Amino acid sequence: MASISSLGIGSGLDLNGLLxxxxxxxxxxxxxxKQQIETQQVKISAYGELKGALSGFQSANETLNDASLFQSLSASASGNAVQAAAGPEASPGQYAIEVEQLATAGSLATQRVNDLDTVLNDADATLDLTFTDDSLDHGVAIAADSTLEDVRDAINADSDAAVTASIVNDGEGYRLAVMSQETGEQAAVVDANFADLVTQTTLEDEAVLQDGQDAMLEVNGIAVSNASNQLDDAIQGVTLSLQGTGNSTLTVEQDAEAVQQAVVDFVETYNELKETADKLTAYNGEDGQAGDLIGDSAVRSIESRLRSDLASVVSVGDEHTMLADLGMTLRVDGTLELDEVKLETALAEGPGEVGAFFAGEAATDGMAGRLDTTLEQLLDTNGALEGAIGGAENRIDSLNDRYTRTEQSIDNTIARYQKQFGQLDGMLAQMNQTSAYLSQQLSSLPGQNGEGGGMF
Structure with a gap:
């Protein structure tokens, strides 16, 4: 409300300050x-924090509900000759690998040129590159008056050349060196008509050729050759990357480490969820501080349903029926504790049984499947959490309407006061004027100022 500076002038009272x-x-x-609106906004923020923790647990749980996790294999190789990775089509087993030679790319170094600035040809020409596989043969256009650097650049600019060109200084001059872009015998460059292309200078020495070769190895005594040092089909489902000559023992086995990490993530994200819920519903008696969601029914419902699922018995599988069988127990404070040694033992003895416990035979059979159903319901738009958020938002809308109505009522009340104060100010001003007039008239009556003809 804007103050009225003239209010009270007539009466002499501080009516403006009073208003x-x-x-x-x-x-x-x-x-x-306002406080109630802020309380609901804080609740919505707290619900969002809880929702984030719940979504994190859902992601970790979804990993355990994927049956392929328990069927994944890992590949490890001894020695430095081979590195390997197992794919979904691999089978557990052990393989003796002997790498006899690595695949190399063929290369050709042309005859020597004394000076880089020397012009090689006086007319347009073609540098013919010849390969073991004649389907790769290609001619590179060389412009007239090109230097060795110009020839190099022309080769590298030609996407069909199948070689990479560079210049090598052998201590006595410069050579154009071309190397096949692919390894293996068939992709090797074996000749170039460089000497025929050069017309304006005398070349020295001879071209230097290095043959390309295929990788040669034995897998369990079976000879294998490949144009590349990466083999995708020597062992089904396994990719071999040859690193050097020598012997290696390759072992393909169940990837227990991936499963164990997934279980660790499951436990950690659940505990983070529990700690978040505890923080939001806690009460500190020392300073009287209460959590933003203390006593909230949605939080109690979420905790109750998850605790019920975690403590339940899973009927799929013969070996493991409860989390405790895999080293996971619920502490008194509601968090999960993991015995990693017990989990490792269970995975070593029967990874399939561990998979059956978590993922089951169908998407909702195992422990993770059951939790996934619960989590989807809790996070659904019609679930307890979204319902609580929606309820808080509706209360904010209602409070905003109430705030607006109250504010309008206050404005109307103050406007009424202002009008009444104005009337009061006018009335008091008139009374003051009347009083002043009467005082003036009385003071002018005979005998009021000590003058006149008295007896004394």
Missing amino acids: NQLNEAERGKLEPI
């Missing part, structure tokens, strides 16, 4: 509504 005080007192009615 401002009344306005502040009336607007105090808005503070409880």
